[in-house]
Amino acid sequence: MPELVFFSGTMDCGKSTLALQIEHNRSSRGLQGMIFTRDDRAGEGKLSSRLGLVTDAVEVQDGQDLYASLVDHLSQGGRADYVIADEAQFLAEEQIDQLARVVDDLDIDVYAFGITTDFRSKLFPGSQRLVELADRVEVLQVEALCWCGARATHNARTVGGVMVVEGAQVVVGDVDRADTVGYEVLCRRHHRRRMTSASARAAALSPDVLPVQQV
Numbered sequence: 620m621p622e623l624v625f626f627s628g629t630m631d632c633g634k635s636t637l638a639l640q641i642e643h644n645r646s647s648r649g650l651q652g653m654i655f656t657r658d659d660r661a662g663e664g665k666l667s668s669r670l671g672l673v674t675d676a677v678e679v680q681d682g683q684d685l686y687a688s689l690v691d692h693l694s695q696g697g698r699a700d701y702v703i704a705d706e707a708q709f710l711a712e713e714q715i716d717q718l719a720r721v722v723d724d725l726d727i728d729v730y731a732f733g734i735t736t737d738f739r740s741k742l743f744p745g746s747q748r749l750v751e752l753a754d755r756v757e758v759l760q761v762e763a764l765c766w767c768g769a770r771a772t773h774n775a776r777t778v779g780g781v782m783v784v785e786g787a788q789v790v791v792g793d794v795d796r797a798d799t800v801g802y803e804v805l806c807r808r809h810h811r812r813r814m815t816s817a818s819a820r821a822a823a824l825s826p827d828v829l830p831v832q833q834v
């Protein structure tokens with residue numbers, strides 16, 4: 620039975636790498652996939668991983684009907700044995716419904732990859748719909764780690780190096796960026812305390828506020 624699978628995790632946990640591996644394994648056996656993405660860091664129409672691999676993809680537009688795109692492609696003699704949708708958190712709820720319809724009405728497997736929650740720990744609408752509709756939700760096996768060594772479960776956004784909890788939901792960016800907007804994955808405890816690696820380091824280095832007087 621074809622499935623809608625949501626591979627989810629924090630930023631930097633290997634989602635795009637897995638998407639590229641699934642694509643490689645299937646295409647090397649003669650299958651042909653339709654690859655969708657949206658706002659990948661590598662630029663328009665790209666699906667890229669931090670391991671350096673990249674492939675061309677269809678850049679999803681606002682209001683694009685993904686089911687209709689597949690039907691058009693097939694009716695023009697194109698093939699689509701499976702569908703990959705990376706950065707699926709950026710898709711609209713309706714577009715996730717359309718992907719579910721691709722599975723049910725066209726009998727095509729759909730593999731969606733994305734982060735579940737944003738920098739405020741709130742669900743992205745696309746990810747929420749995926750959790751609601753997917754046949755399976757798979758959490759990536761490679762654990763991204765918080766600076767404390769615990770499993771990272773949350774995404775923090777930093778502006779000028781300082782963690783923020785307000786702002787637009789979508790700001791394309793990367794981890795390990797100290798410039799304007801950056802991201803860091805944290806465990807829940809440190810996300811709640813707004814303690815990034817930089818602020819933890821600063822706290823460890825700062826002299827005691829009330830130094831003990833020698834008498």
Ligand SMILES: Nc1ncnc2c1ncn2[C@@H]1O[C@H](COP(=O)(O)OP(=O)(O)O)[C@@H](O)[C@H]1O
Pocket residue numbers: 628629630631632633634635636637667668669670761763
């Ligand atoms: N230099 C490196 N050597 C080995 N693995 C790396 C290196 N850089 C990144 N990675 C791996 O790539 C993962 C990020 O992969 P990527 O597919 O870009 O993540 P995601 O799509 O989830 O944001 C990291 O968790 C790490 O395991």
Ligand SMILES: Cc1cn([C@H]2C[C@H](O)[C@@H](COP(=O)(O)O)O2)c(=O)[nH]c1=O
Pocket residue numbers: 629630631634635658660733734736737738739774775776788789790791792793802
């Ligand atoms: C947490 C968070 C992330 N984003 C953006 C930042 C990146 O461009 C992508 C995630 O990509 P990855 O391949 O999973 O690293 O999402 C955002 O726009 N808003 C957020 O709150």
